[in-house]
Amino acid sequence: MFNTAQEALKFIKDKNIDMVDLKVVAVAGQWLHITIPARQFTQKHFEEGVGYDGSSGAGYGKVESGDVVARPEPGSAFLDPFYEHPTLSFFCETLKADTKEAMLSDPRTIAKRAVEYMRSTGIADEAWMAPEFEFHVLDSVDVIDTPYHVSIDVHSSEAEPDGTTPAIHAKGGYLRMPPAEQLHDLRTEVCLELEKLSIPVRYHHHEVGAPGQCEIEIDLSPLVVAADHAMLIKYVIKNVARRHGKLATFMPKVVFGEAGNGTHVHQKLTKDGRFIFFDDSRKNYADLSDLALHYVGGLLKNGRALTGLTNPSTNSFKRLVEGYEAPVNLFFSLANRSAAIRVPKYAVSPEDKRIEYRPPDMTGNIYLTQAAMLLAGLDGIQRKIDPRAHNLGPFDVNIEKQSDEFRSKITPLPRSLYAALEALKKDHAFLTKGEVFSESFIEGWIEGKRLNDASAVASRPHPHEYELYLDV
Numbered sequence: 001m002f003n004t005a006q007e008a009l010k011f012i013k014d015k016n017i018d019m020v021d022l023k024v025v026a027v028a029g030q031w032l033h034i035t036i037p038a039r040q041f042t043q044k045h046f047e048e049g050v051g052y053d054g055s056s057g058a059g060y061g062k063v064e065s066g067d068v069v070a071r072p073e074p075g076s077a078f079l080d081p082f083y084e085h086p087t088l089s090f091f092c093e094t095l096k097a098d099t100k101e102a103m104l105s106d107p108r109t110i111a112k113r114a115v116e117y118m119r120s121t122g123i124a125d126e127a128w129m130a131p132e133f134e135f136h137v138l139d140s141v142d143v144i145d146t147p148y149h150v151s152i153d154v155h156s157s158e159a160e161p162d163g164t165t166p167a168i169h170a171k172g173g174y175l176r177m178p179p180a181e182q183l184h185d186l187r188t189e190v191c192l193e194l195e196k197l198s199i200p201v202r203y204h205h206h207e208v209g210a211p212g213q214c215e216i217e218i219d220l221s222p223l224v225v226a227a228d229h230a231m232l233i234k235y236v237i238k239n240v241a242r243r244h245g246k247l248a249t250f251m252p253k254v255v256f257g258e259a260g261n262g263t264h265v266h267q268k269l270t271k272d273g274r275f276i277f278f279d280d281s282r283k284n285y286a287d288l289s290d291l292a293l294h295y296v297g298g299l300l301k302n303g304r305a306l307t308g309l310t311n312p313s314t315n316s317f318k319r320l321v322e323g324y325e326a327p328v329n330l331f332f333s334l335a336n337r338s339a340a341i342r343v344p345k346y347a348v349s350p351e352d353k354r355i356e357y358r359p360p361d362m363t364g365n366i367y368l369t370q371a372a373m374l375l376a377g378l379d380g381i382q383r384k385i386d387p388r389a390h391n392l393g394p395f396d397v398n399i400e401k402q403s404d405e406f407r408s409k410i411t412p413l414p415r416s417l418y419a420a421l422e423a424l425k426k427d428h429a430f431l432t433k434g435e436v437f438s439e440s441f442i443e444g445w446i447e448g449k450r451l452n453d454a455s456a457v458a459s460r461p462h463p464h465e466y467e468l469y470l471d472v
Helices: 006-015 043-048 109-122 182-195 221-242 290-301 303-310 366-383 402-409 419-424 429-435 439-458 463-467
Strands: 017-027 031-037 050-053 067-073 087-096 126-131 133-138 142-148 149-155 201-206 213-218 247-249 264-269 332-334 342-343 354-358
Touching: 006 043, 006 087, 017 067, 031 050, 043 067, 043 182, 067 303, 087 109, 109 221, 109 303, 109 366, 109 429, 126 221, 126 366, 133 221, 142 247, 182 201, 182 213, 182 221, 201 439, 213 221, 221 247, 264 366, 290 303, 290 342, 290 366, 303 366, 303 419, 303 439, 366 429, 419 439, 429 439
Parallel strands: 017 087, 332 342
Antiparallel strands: 017 031, 050 067, 067 087, 126 264, 133 213, 133 247, 142 149, 201 213, 264 354, 342 354
């Protein structure tokens, strides 16, 4: 929004801004914020930042010092549409409190380092990304989780209508029309808010899931910008839903038997203004260049380890099951939605040629997800990994319906968070190239996810276990 801090300060004064909101991204992926009265906000904040406790909520204390500062970036500013009083918000870098050096564990800084490393290799100048946004909008979710009372009560007026509209049946929501689909105007409101924030939307629609599943798609942007946009889009979706007395969630698997929420990430590389994923000779599968095929090979060859960052929740692996158009095996294909990598069939021109990596979900930190995918792809280019030589596709068939012999030769995605974290522990050399991810960060990430997610869920009785075992 601004080129300099001086421009931002002038805008604050001229537009009678009341508050300045500094937004930082926690290691786990959530936004946190600190709010400063505008009359106290000065040039000093752009230079020195604002101190906060990085060990409480943000997750920085487990990998480095807990004392950190949030330093706003002038170019990231936006007028926040959800506060009653005029508020200007900034994305922030997280720095060490004493030296003002970038934190090795700041996800936004990690994403920047990934792009810098890519440029240093000479392979490409820009990595373009576009996550798809799948989410549920529900009337309410009541959760009780105590030793003696465990329950989840999910309500959706689309799946449980009041008698004035037909119900959308399980997995029957794709592209549904009103009155059965009731969220069109809410999604349109989200899109209009995003356009005010200079994020153009390609389209929105109802997704497969009956209980309020929606999708919004945007165009590709440079990697860090794409991650910034993702944070803003989630923020807008959740707050517009709240305006309407509803709850929006990006949880991968919300309802048993229904489609889950993935974060399919479209991606391509450019160099000197050229689109280098397109094969001019058209000799390769799906008109992918040799470089693009090697990028695909890197993603798939490192795919099991990637899952420890891109799907870092126990709930992730309730989505990654067969029968719901979610990938469970590492292969690529043209327009095949059961593939881990889909090459969009409609992307035929040089500028549109891209690949879509389908396993991730929003329990992953979008900055880390995109940085890790880029590094995996670059590793494939550097090592000239041909996916065809490693039985990673292309397979233009429904894998579910193939023989056991055929399926036994295909590399599966991990089936649990424990398995994904173990794969990440064993195979992460591609992430530490260029010092993009540090060893201490990866170790801290794995330890935290094992303790706070995998072990915490594994040690709790599940309601369905009572049905299975209460009478043993």
